[in-house]
Amino acid sequence: xxxxxxxxxDSVATPTQRAxxxxxxxxxxxxxxxxxxxxxxxxxxxSNELVLTQRWGLLAAVVIATAVGRFLYVAYGQPFMANxxxxxxxxxxxxxxxxxxxxxxxxxxxxxVAMVLLFVFNGSLAGxxxxxxxxxxxxxxxxxxxxxxxxVIYYFRAFIHANFTKxxxxxxxxxxxxxxxxxxxNAWSIAGGLQxxxxxxxxxxxxxxxxxxxxxxxxIVVGLAGLLDLGYVAFYALGAYAYALLATQYGLSFWILLxxxxxxxxxxxxxxxxxxxxxxxxxxxxxTLAFGEIIRxxxxxxxxxxxxxxxxxxxxxxSFFGLMTFNVSDPNYIAKVLHIATSSxxxxxxxxxxxxxxxxxxxxxxxxxxRLPVGRAWEALREDExxxxxxGINTTTTKLTAFATGAMFGGFAGSFFAARQGFVSxxxxxxxxxxxxxxxxxxxxxxxxxxxxxxxMVMIGGTxxxxxxxxxxxxxxxxxxxxxxxxxxxxxxxxxVMLWKPRGFVGSREPTAFLKERRAVSSSFxxxxxx
Amino acid sequence: xxxxxxLDIKGVETYYxxxxxxxxxxxxxxxxxxxxxxxxxxxxxxxxxxxxFGAPRARTGTITFAGTDITQLPTHEIARMRIAQSPxxxxxxxxxxxxxxxxxxxxxxxxxxxxxxxxxxxTLFPRLKERIAQRGGTLSGGxxxxxxxxxxxxxRPKLLLLDEPxxxxxxxxxxxxxxxxxxxxxTQGLTVFLVxxxxxxALKLATRGYVMVNGNVTMSGTGKELLANPEVRAxxxxxxxx
Numbered sequence: 001x002x003x004x005x006x007x008x009x010d011s012v013a014t015p016t017q018r019a020x021x022x023x024x025x026x027x028x029x030x031x032x033x034x035x036x037x038x039x040x041x042x043x044x045x046x047s048n049e050l051v052l053t054q055r056w057g058l059l060a061a062v063v064i065a066t067a068v069g070r071f072l073y074v075a076y077g078q079p080f081m082a083n084x085x086x087x088x089x090x091x092x093x094x095x096x097x098x099x100x101x102x103x104x105x106x107x108x109x110x111x112x113v114a115m116v117l118l119f120v121f122n123g124s125l126a127g128x129x130x131x132x133x134x135x136x137x138x139x140x141x142x143x144x145x146x147x148x149x150x151x152v153i154y155y156f157r158a159f160i161h162a163n164f165t166k167x168x169x170x171x172x173x174x175x176x177x178x179x180x181x182x183x184x185x186n187a188w189s190i191a192g193g194l195q196x197x198x199x200x201x202x203x204x205x206x207x208x209x210x211x212x213x214x215x216x217x218x219x220i221v222v223g224l225a226g227l228l229d230l231g232y233v234a235f236y237a238l239g240a241y242a243y244a245l246l247a248t249q250y251g252l253s254f255w256i257l258l259x260x261x262x263x264x265x266x267x268x269x270x271x272x273x274x275x276x277x278x279x280x281x282x283x284x285x286x287x288t289l290a291f292g293e294i295i296r297x298x299x300x301x302x303x304x305x306x307x308x309x310x311x312x313x314x315x316x317x318x319s320f321f322g323l324m325t326f327n328v329s330d331p332n333y334i335a336k337v338l339h340i341a342t343s344s345x346x347x348x349x350x351x352x353x354x355x356x357x358x359x360x361x362x363x364x365x366x367x368x369x370x371r372l373p374v375g376r377a378w379e380a381l382r383e384d385e386x387x388x389x390x391x392g393i394n395t396t397t398t399k400l401t402a403f404a405t406g407a408m409f410g411g412f413a414g415s416f417f418a419a420r421q422g423f424v425s426x427x428x429x430x431x432x433x434x435x436x437x438x439x440x441x442x443x444x445x446x447x448x449x450x451x452x453x454x455x456x457m458v459m460i461g462g463t464x465x466x467x468x469x470x471x472x473x474x475x476x477x478x479x480x481x482x483x484x485x486x487x488x489x490x491x492x493x494x495x496x497v498m499l500w501k502p503r504g505f506v507g508s509r510e511p512t513a514f515l516k517e518r519r520a521v522s523s524s525f526x527x528x529x530x531x
Numbered sequence: 532x533x534x535x536x537x538l539d540i541k542g543v544e545t546y547y548x549x550x551x552x553x554x555x556x557x558x559x560x561x562x563x564x565x566x567x568x569x570x571x572x573x574x575x576x577x578x579x580x581x582x583x584f585g586a587p588r589a590r591t592g593t594i595t596f597a598g599t600d601i602t603q604l605p606t607h608e609i610a611r612m613r614i615a616q617s618p619x620x621x622x623x624x625x626x627x628x629x630x631x632x633x634x635x636x637x638x639x640x641x642x643x644x645x646x647x648x649x650x651x652x653x654t655l656f657p658r659l660k661e662r663i664a665q666r667g668g669t670l671s672g673g674x675x676x677x678x679x680x681x682x683x684x685x686x687r688p689k690l691l692l693l694d695e696p697x698x699x700x701x702x703x704x705x706x707x708x709x710x711x712x713x714x715x716x717x718t719q720g721l722t723v724f725l726v727x728x729x730x731x732x733a734l735k736l737a738t739r740g741y742v743m744v745n746g747n748v749t750m751s752g753t754g755k756e757l758l759a760n761p762e763v764r765a766x767x768x769x770x771x772x773x
Contacts, residue, residue, distance in 0.1 A: 380627070383624035384623075386586075389586070390610055391636055392607050392686065511628045511631055
């Protein structure tokens with residue numbers, strides 16, 4: 001909503017005058033944009049007639065909010081940001097950063113105390129103050145948690161930045177243990193903690209890690225080799241159905257079928273690769289998109305084998321390497337073998353570590369391959385195909401290996417998905433899934449493993465977290481279902497990230513080659529011309 | 532100096548769709564020579580260069596390299612015959628560092644001679660050593676040209692093809708590049724086939740030259756002969772830089 005102001009008035013007008021003017025324009029633009037979006041709502045009445053609901057109040061609220069927002073930004077936000085860049089004449093120092101002013105020790109202590117108190121007395125709050133204020137207090141608690149976490153991250157930012165990968169892997173390994181420990185303390189029983197951990201380990205942990213793995217797999221095709229693939233979900237579906245069918249029909253174990261599903265997906269990756277060898281960019285995208293749809297339609301229509309849209313259910317669980325199972329009725333059920341209490345959480349925690357292992361395998365393979373000739377050839381292919389050929393690189397095999405490797409990881413993730421859900425149907429493999437995986441790769445920064453993992457966490461974790469925001473019902477009324485807005489927020493987040501960081505969270509590419517004596521020095525630490 | 536024939540192009544015709552870009556071109560490059568191909572825009576110089584690499588493929592005629600018919604070989608197989616190219620527009624890998632670009636050039640031998648060859652490239656173009664960790668896309672035009680030639684040299688070529696190495700470069704840098712090519716030819720006996728619009732510089736550098744007009748080779752001779760030829764002077768040199 002940038003409003004251009006002519007030069008003369010710019011030099012004369014004070015920020016407030018300018019802000020008023022811009023607020024007026026912003027309001028006018030918002031009015032023009034939203035008069036049909038928000039001002040009028042079409043619906044059906046009982047007799048199926050079209051009815052028009054007028055929502056002028058809501059429209060006015062949106063327009064005023066836009067105008068006020070623009071006013072505050074121009075009148076206070078812009079001068080403030082400009083001041084931050086001006087050093088004090090007397091001391092020669094820049095003003096304290098917003099971060100250090102916002103995250104102060106007293107505020108941190110207050111937030112910690114508030115958070116702990118609200119957690120401890122959570123159960124009895126509703127009784128004391130009534131349901132509605134209790135909802136607001138839960139909102140306050142969420143804010144306190146966010147503030148405390150942000151404080152910790154802010155104070156250790158240098159350390160976190162320096163050791164991001166190690167810290168990240170450690171956090172992921174400890175995550176289920178921490179969740180169970182915290183929830184056990186909260187509920188004063190280990191059984192309660194295990195039960196409560198289901199949601200956190202399954203909905204957040206496993207769900208996010210599946211997408212991390214898929215995005216890392218797609219990253220090989222899109223990020224490294226530069227082949228825009230819009231049908232990646234097809235390989236995910238192939239892996240899932242390969243496991244589902246072979247496990248239900250022939251009773252084969254997950255540990256045999258996992259590599260088999262990966263190989264099958266890789267084979268299909270090669271089969272897809274052959275016809276599209278000559279295509280690049282948009283044309284390749286269209287063909288891969290069609291491929292994804294073909295696979296989905298085959299799954300729907302080949303009823304004799306795939307059971308159509310009804311899907312396949314009763315897919316066996318993964319066993320603990322054949323030693324223990326997670327079925328309560330089995331003689332070697334984990335709780336019976338280890339003489340511990342029965343709980344469904346063991347399986348989820350096991351699955352969490354399984355997918356974490358698969359993710360780390362994907363990352364390890366990607367990092368290794370980038371340093372090998374084939375990985376270098378992928379990246380060179382992304383940069384310039386003609387130059388690649390004239391350097392003696394066989395672009396055919398290079399492309400096919402990229403498709404096959406990417407598809408293989410998709411197949412692994414698919415068979416894991418089938419084992420975790422116990423049920424697969426074509427509905428899980430629609431185009432939107434491909435689009436989300438691709439969006440994660442683009443948002444994270446093509447080719448960057450860390451960036452992609454963060455993007456998956458934000459996107460998938462963020463949309464999952466929306467389901468948890470029950471307190472919003474206190475504000476927007478009981479009909480408000482936050483998860484309905486998750487695609488809207490997803491889109492908004494993408495627009496914001498792309499404006500703010502057009503190359504994704506981690507936009508710079510990490511070089512893989514250094515001179516021997518300078519192996520330790522990365523190019524990002526050396527000035528231009530001094531490397 | 533006149534060794535055996537390394538590259539022999541006979542009666543090559545290349546088409547873009549139905550349009551004939553080359554009308555039966557004959558060019559020979561002997562071992563140890565620097566051969567220049569000069570001509571105006573659209574004469575088919577770059578097409579000939581690309582045809583040697585099989586993209587686009589010659590519809591008629593044969594291209595023989597060191598006794599082997601390479602007319603129908605796929606591009607990467609041709610490159611593996613030890614023909615290296617610094618293509619038109621340089622085509623370095625912009626997001627990869629100088630180091631990585633050079634590595635890509637050495638991928639034929641799987642980096643067997645990498646350390647030794649990279650030192651040779653740095654001796655030839657010391658500027659590249661200064662820029663070693665910099666991304667290719669952030670180099671200046673001259674540095675990119677040096678990188679493109681350096682990358683081609685990493686493949687230990689028997690024949691180096693250069694497509695307009697002086698394109699868009701300042702005269703001083705052009706001189707540096709031409710000096711480097713002369714140096715390579717003199718000390719290592721590298722055979723060079725050069726396509727240029729900068730006729731004066733190219734013919735001064737070359738052992739022999741060809742003049743191309745509208746897809747035909749119209750004249751050939753030693754560099755000196757062509758420089759002295761009144762037709763060549765009228766068409767390509769008069770009013771140009773001397």
